[in-house]
Amino acid sequence: xxxxxxxxxxxxxxxxxxxxxxxxxxxxxxxxxxxxxxxxxxxxxxxxxxxxxxxxxxxxxxxxxxxxxxxxxxxxxxxxxxxxxxxxxxxxxxxxxxxxxxxxxxxxxxxxxxxxxxxxxxxxxxxxxxxxxxxxxxxxxxxxxxxxxxxxxxxxxxxxxxxxxxxxxxxxxxxxxxxxxxxxxxxxxxxxxxxxxxxxxxxxxxxxxxxxxxxxxxxxxxxxxxxxxxxxxxxxxxxxxxxxxxxxxxxxxxxxxxxxxxxxxxxxxxxxxxxxxxxxxxxxxxxxxxxxxxxxxxxxxxxxxxxxxxxxxxx
Amino acid sequence: xxxxxxxxxxxxxxxxxxxxxxxxxxxxxxxxxxxxxxxxxxxxxxxxxxxxxxxxxxxxxxxxxxxxxxxxxxxxxxxxxxxxxxxxxxxxxxxxxxxxxxxxxxxxxxxxxxxxxxxxxxxxxxxxxxxxxxxxxxxxxxxxxxxxxxxxxxxxxxxxxxxxxxxxxxxxxxxxxxxxxxxxxxxxxxxxxxxxxxxxxxxxxxxxxxxxxxxxxxxxxxxxxxxxxxxxxxxxxxxxxxxxxxxxxxxxxxxxxxxxxxxxxxxxxxxxxxxxxxxxxxxxxxxxxxxxxxxxxxxxxxxxxxxxxxxxxxxxxxxxxxxxxxxxxxxxxxxxxxxxxxxxxx
Amino acid sequence: xxxxxxxxxxxxxxxxxxxxxxxxxxxxxxxxxxxxxxxxxxxxxxxxxxxxxxxxxxxxxxxxxxxxxxxxxxxxxxxxxxxxxxxxxxxxxxxxxxxxxxxxxxxxxxxxxxxxxxxxxxxxxxxxxxxxxxxxxxxxxxxxxxxxxxxxxxxxxxxxxxxxxxxxxxxxxxxxxxxxxxxxxxxxxxxxxxxxxxxxxxxxxxxxxxxxxxxxxxxxxxxxxxxxxxxxxxxxxxxxxxxxxxxxxxxxxxxxxxxxxxxxxxxxxxxxxxxxxxxx
Numbered sequence: 001x002x003x004x005x006x007x008x009x010x011x012x013x014x015x016x017x018x019x020x021x022x023x024x025x026x027x028x029x030x031x032x033x034x035x036x037x038x039x040x041x042x043x044x045x046x047x048x049x050x051x052x053x054x055x056x057x058x059x060x061x062x063x064x065x066x067x068x069x070x071x072x073x074x075x076x077x078x079x080x081x082x083x084x085x086x087x088x089x090x091x092x093x094x095x096x097x098x099x100x101x102x103x104x105x106x107x108x109x110x111x112x113x114x115x116x117x118x119x120x121x122x123x124x125x126x127x128x129x130x131x132x133x134x135x136x137x138x139x140x141x142x143x144x145x146x147x148x149x150x151x152x153x154x155x156x157x158x159x160x161x162x163x164x165x166x167x168x169x170x171x172x173x174x175x176x177x178x179x180x181x182x183x184x185x186x187x188x189x190x191x192x193x194x195x196x197x198x199x200x201x202x203x204x205x206x207x208x209x210x211x212x213x214x215x216x217x218x219x220x221x222x223x224x225x226x227x228x229x230x231x232x233x234x235x236x237x238x239x240x241x242x243x244x245x246x247x248x249x250x251x252x253x254x255x256x257x258x259x260x261x262x263x264x265x266x267x268x269x270x271x272x273x274x275x276x277x278x279x280x281x282x283x284x285x286x287x288x289x290x291x292x293x294x295x296x297x298x299x300x301x302x303x304x305x306x307x308x309x310x311x312x313x314x315x
Numbered sequence: 316x317x318x319x320x321x322x323x324x325x326x327x328x329x330x331x332x333x334x335x336x337x338x339x340x341x342x343x344x345x346x347x348x349x350x351x352x353x354x355x356x357x358x359x360x361x362x363x364x365x366x367x368x369x370x371x372x373x374x375x376x377x378x379x380x381x382x383x384x385x386x387x388x389x390x391x392x393x394x395x396x397x398x399x400x401x402x403x404x405x406x407x408x409x410x411x412x413x414x415x416x417x418x419x420x421x422x423x424x425x426x427x428x429x430x431x432x433x434x435x436x437x438x439x440x441x442x443x444x445x446x447x448x449x450x451x452x453x454x455x456x457x458x459x460x461x462x463x464x465x466x467x468x469x470x471x472x473x474x475x476x477x478x479x480x481x482x483x484x485x486x487x488x489x490x491x492x493x494x495x496x497x498x499x500x501x502x503x504x505x506x507x508x509x510x511x512x513x514x515x516x517x518x519x520x521x522x523x524x525x526x527x528x529x530x531x532x533x534x535x536x537x538x539x540x541x542x543x544x545x546x547x548x549x550x551x552x553x554x555x556x557x558x559x560x561x562x563x564x565x566x567x568x569x570x571x572x573x574x575x576x577x578x579x580x581x582x583x584x585x586x587x588x589x590x591x592x593x594x595x596x597x598x599x600x601x602x603x604x605x606x607x608x609x610x611x612x613x614x615x616x617x618x619x620x621x622x623x624x625x626x627x628x629x630x631x632x633x634x635x636x637x638x639x640x641x642x643x644x645x646x647x648x649x650x651x652x653x654x655x656x657x658x659x660x661x
Numbered sequence: 662x663x664x665x666x667x668x669x670x671x672x673x674x675x676x677x678x679x680x681x682x683x684x685x686x687x688x689x690x691x692x693x694x695x696x697x698x699x700x701x702x703x704x705x706x707x708x709x710x711x712x713x714x715x716x717x718x719x720x721x722x723x724x725x726x727x728x729x730x731x732x733x734x735x736x737x738x739x740x741x742x743x744x745x746x747x748x749x750x751x752x753x754x755x756x757x758x759x760x761x762x763x764x765x766x767x768x769x770x771x772x773x774x775x776x777x778x779x780x781x782x783x784x785x786x787x788x789x790x791x792x793x794x795x796x797x798x799x800x801x802x803x804x805x806x807x808x809x810x811x812x813x814x815x816x817x818x819x820x821x822x823x824x825x826x827x828x829x830x831x832x833x834x835x836x837x838x839x840x841x842x843x844x845x846x847x848x849x850x851x852x853x854x855x856x857x858x859x860x861x862x863x864x865x866x867x868x869x870x871x872x873x874x875x876x877x878x879x880x881x882x883x884x885x886x887x888x889x890x891x892x893x894x895x896x897x898x899x900x901x902x903x904x905x906x907x908x909x910x911x912x913x914x915x916x917x918x919x920x921x922x923x924x925x926x927x928x929x930x931x932x933x934x935x936x937x938x939x940x941x
Contacts, residue, residue: 028766031844035761039754040773042814043780050791051783057791111685119675123682129928130686133693136920136931138873140891141913144898145692148699148906156695159711188689196932197939239939249786252875256895270786277790278880286790294787301782367835388841400832404854413850414840461836 054294058287076288085264086272086289092179093268097247099183105240107187108194113228115195116202128199132192139189143256146185147172172258175265182253182266194239201235202228241304248296269293317378317391317468317501318343319364324373326359326525333359334525337373341518346495346502348516350509351548356525357505361471364503365394377468388417393462394471398478399454401446401461408442411461418465432460435494452483459494472504476511488515509549513537521545543568543642552602552613554636557587560609560658564640565651569630571602571615578629585635586660587612587628594622627660696917700724700910707906720907727897727912732885736893743805743878743889744871747812748864755818755863760848762819763826764834780816789880796881807881808889812871818863821937825859826852862934869931872920890916 058076062069080086111131115124134142149156150171158168171181205228213223251270254260260267260275267275269289276286319341326334334356341347349357362368363375366387375382382390393414402410408429415425433439436456446454455475462470472491476484492515495502506512512519513533521528521536521544529536529545540546540554546568547553558566567585578584589605589612603614605628612628620626632652639645647655694714699707700723701716727733761767762774785792796807829852837847853860878889885893894912898904924931 029768032761032765032767032770035757035765036773039758039814039819040776042754042810043776043816045795046792046811046814047780047783047788047816048776050788050795051779053791053794054788117678119678120682123679127682127686129932131689132928132932132935133921133924134689135935136869136873136924137917138875138891138894138920140873140875140895141696141917142692144895144909144913145696148904148910149692149695154708154710154712156712163711188692192689193935193939196936200936200939242939245784249784251786255879256875256898273786273790274880277793283790290787290790294783297782297784297787365835365839367838386841387835387838392839394836394839396832396836398830398832400830400836402833402837402851404851404857413837413842417841417843417846461840465840 051294054287054290057283058291060284060287062283072284076284077291080285080288080292085267086285088264089267089269089272089289090292092264092266093248093250096179096183096250096266096268097244099180100186100247101240101243103183103187104190104194104243105236107191108198108239109232109236111191111195112198112202113224116199128192128196130192132196134189135193139252140256142185142189143253146181146188147257150181173262175263178258178262178266182250182257185253185257186247186250190243194243197239198232198235201232205231237307238304241300245297245300248293248300319469319501319503320374320376321360321364322374322376324360324363324370324375326356326363326368327371332525334370337525337527339520339527339530341501341503344499344501345518346492346504346516347518347520348504348506348512349520349522350506350512350516351522351528353507354524355522357507357520357522358473359525360522361394361473361503361505364469365392365471366390388414391468392471393465393467393469394473395458395462395475397474399446399458399475401454401457403446406443406445407438407449407457407460410446410457411464414461414465428464428466429460432463435463435497436460451479452487455479455487463494463498467500469501469503470498472502474506475504477506477508491515510551513549521548539644540568540636541644543638546636546638546644552615555612556638557607557609557612560655565645566638566642567655568636568638569634571613572600573630573634574612574614574616575629575631576603576614576616576618576620576626578627582629584629584631584659585655586630588625588660589628590625591620591623693917696910696913699906700914702907704905704907723907723911724914726905727908727915730897730908731893731912733890733893733915735885736888736890739805739887740872740889740891743808744868746805746809747871748868750809750813751815751818751867752860752864754813755815755822756848756853756860758814759819759822759826760852763823777816777819780814781820785811785877789877793880802881803884803887805887808878808887811877812867815863815867817938818867821863822856822859825856829855859937861930862937865927865931865934866938869920869923 057069059071059073060069061072061076115128117124150158152158152168152170152173155171157171161167161169170177172178209227209231210223213227218226249270250268251274254266254268254271255274258266260271270293273286273289273293276282276289319339321337321339324334324337324339325332337356337360339360349360351357359368363370364377366382366385369383377390377392402413405413411429411432412425415428420428429442430439433442436459438453438456438460441449441453441457446457449457455478458475475491476487479487488511491502491504504512504515513536516533518530519533519536520530523544528548529541531539531541536545536549540549543556543566547556550570550572552571554568554570556566556568558564560567569585575582575584578586587607587609589607592604592606592611595602597615600615600617601619603616603620605612605614605626607628614628632647632655635647635655637645637647637651645651698714698716701719701721702713702723703717703720706713706717758777762770762777792807792811793802796802801807833851834847837851842850873891874889875891875895878887878892879895882888882892888896894916897909897912
């Protein structure tokens with residue numbers, strides 16, 4: 001019986017086990033490091049190092065300029081968390097964030113759904129362009145024009161309110177209304193941006209889902225709650241977190257419009273840090289407050305990524 | 316014009332051994348087709364020849380030069396990719412010219428070369444267009460022109476026709492064969508399509524799991540398969556393999572198109588009883604699937620028999636292939652023939 | 662329902678829709694109108710209650726006064742210098758980095774990219790005090806460096822470009838390698854032209870954010886030599902006891918106009934760019 005020689009089952013040839021080193025492979029590795037090195041070094045200098053330094057120096061007592069430092073452990077944190085002023089700052093920041101994010105997101109979803117309708121396409125794009133405009137101008141200008149519009153005596157808004165017989169609103173002049181006034185400025189400035197993001201999500205919904213719903217004779221309200229809202233809910237969720245993170249960092253409007261007043265009613269976390277570091281020159285509380293802000297940001301970021309992973313999982 | 320030699324080439328990705336130990340010589344001027352199912356290592360082999368990937372160990376020679384450490388651009392090869400890989404932001408002309416500019420070929424010569432290849436592939440009218448404005452067939456031509464203009468020693472093609480529709484693919488096949496004749500350069504062509512391999516190559520390398528199963532001319536691939544794998548890979552429907560018919564785990568094989576249904580009683584044939592299950596009309600031929608006591612048998616014939624009836628399957632002894640317990644081909648010697656006659660139905 | 666009534670209903674609904682949208686546009690745009698209106702009023706005119714919308718006459722001298730009460734051109738030059746420096750320098754840093762992260766094969770790539778993500782997530786509102794101290798120690802506070810250097814490794818830009826570079830089919834790069842193109846050439850001639858719109862988006866966003874920035878220059882600058890326009894305009898407010906709203910609004914016009922012009926020219930691209938910025 002003759003067996004055909006089969007190339008498949010190769011006879012074991014004497015084989016030199018020579019490890020092939022590839023020059024360009026090593027070069028490729030080095031090139032990789034070379035490409036990312038400048039960015040990584042800059043990020044280390046301007047993000048990683050300052051962050052670590054912040055945490056480290058929050059355990060010390062000291063002044064911005066002087067070199068003398070005493071290790072005080074968690075004393076800075078203890079002081080902050082028992083200081084009623086600081087607790088006011090935290091509560092201001094939280095209240096501000098909740099109000100701003102709630103108003104902005106609800107309005108943004110409504111506006112986006114409204115502008116996504118096909119009734120008046122040209123007017124829709126004009127409206128979209130208009131409501132986005134505040135987002136690209138400086139907060140300096142936004143703050144100033146609102147200070148002027150909200151002037152308690154001669155401001156334009158109060159002139160309208162008196163004309164409507166509602167009486168004057170104190171806006172920034174009263175501790176009860178100053179924080180909400182800051183919220184109003186930011187709502188004006190950011191609704192256009194967030195509705196833009198939600199509109200993009202709405203436009204990604206495949207139209208045949210709506211066609212199927214129409215064939216099932218689904219009422220419009222039901223279409224909104226059962227189809228539209230679930231389809232955009234991931235975007236709404238993620239933009240809500242992003243909006244919350246950025247609202248925690250409020251500084252510009254506080255610095256420009258109220259300087260934290262009246263009677264500390266608009267003092268927020270970043271403004272507090274700024275005051276302690278640069279006005280009172282007390283580094284300990286500033287650094288500890290900075291770490292608290294860092295923790296806020298990190299917790300929200302972790303939530304963001306945890307859900308991002310889940311979202312990827314469904315698809 | 317050059318030959319390519321791979322000796323003891325091994326390729327490992329992490330834990331997976333893609334190619335355990337490959338030895339292959341591709342002759343100068345041949346049209347060699349690497350064919351096999353996806354994941355068989357044919358593309359990896361091509362990419363190692365191109366230098367886009369390095370072997371884990373082993374040597375690759377182009378002519379007599381070891382090219383393992385030579386950068387892809389310096390190997391004197393050109394490659395046509397499945398998705399063409401045209402530079403989308405460049406015009407057709409810039410696409411074709413790019414390699415020449417990188418090699419600092421003078422402008423006058425570049426113009427001459429571009430003109431030459433564009434005439435061959437018929438792209439003169441489209442030189443200033445971007446790839447996005449071209450049809451699939453035109454893009455394919457740009458990819459070919461870009462490869463040709465470099466006057467490579469070896470052309471590598473990785474499933475270049477699989478993104479074209481059936482009609483265009485058939486036309487391009489003919490064009491590529493003509494191009495090979497005209498240039499006389501070594502072509503190495505990778506495909507998973509056995510029809511493409513059979514119709515284009517003068518030399519076919521069938522691979523499975525990184526191992527060469529058979530290497531021969533298209534005619535020998537079909538007529539003289541050396542193992543069950545090759546026998547079943549080439550031809551549609553694949554060769555019928557009947558196992559456990561003979562002692563010692565021998566198998567016999569026969570092609571669906573070599574079957575006679577209900578042969579005359581007197582003929583010297585191997586016979587199996589069966590029952591026609593389904594009938595598929597293909598135009599000139601009919602595909603039958605027939606159940607037998609040894610399993611399903613496919614037949615492809617012009618002859619027509621009724622649906623759902625008992626038939627006798629007859630195969631000439633000359634058209635039988637015998638495979639041993641390792642699925643390797645073995646000769647139909649007197650002993651085996653005797654055994655076959657014994658099991659053959661009357 | 663009677664079809665004619667239904668049609669009438671539909672018609673009325675459409676008009677209400679249009680009316681509401683126009684109303685929204687007016688409300689949102691009103692602060693801009695108010696800035697313009699006020700910037701042309703006389704000071705006594707701003708003090709009238711209820712205020713008037715149309716100024717009695719166009720008081721261009723408000724603009725002259727706003728220009729005169731600050732070193733406007735110095736601020737403008739500083740603003741432009743900072744915004745353009747960041748624009749150019751960040752490309753030099755982020756394009757190679759994005760390319761390396763998208764295409765490079767090297768050990769520790771994941772870890773290093775984690776640093777980019779951290780840079781993306783940690784706002785400068787957290788780290789500004791340590792960064793200020795760092796610049797102070799290095800004696801760099803009286804330079805433009807604090808306004809430029811921290812923005813060069815734009816983590817968002819690296820992220821966006823990397824995403825784009827990863828989508829470019831591997832075969833195109835392999836084809837270029839077979840065409841003897843160097844890594845630099847592959848980046849310059851193939852990857853960047855393909856990523857044109859992302860590169861443009863990053864530049865646009867960075868320019869707008871630098872032009873408008875208030876927080877960072879407020880902290881990092883202490884003299885007019887380095888102050889940017891938003892700081893200059895914001896300082897108009899505390900320079901006098903009584904707020905001269907007409908001049909303040911004129912000053913703000915100078916800050917807003919360049920951005921509004923860019924927005925008028927490229928509002929679609931800008932909105933697209935900001936949409937990218939939100940999809941992280």
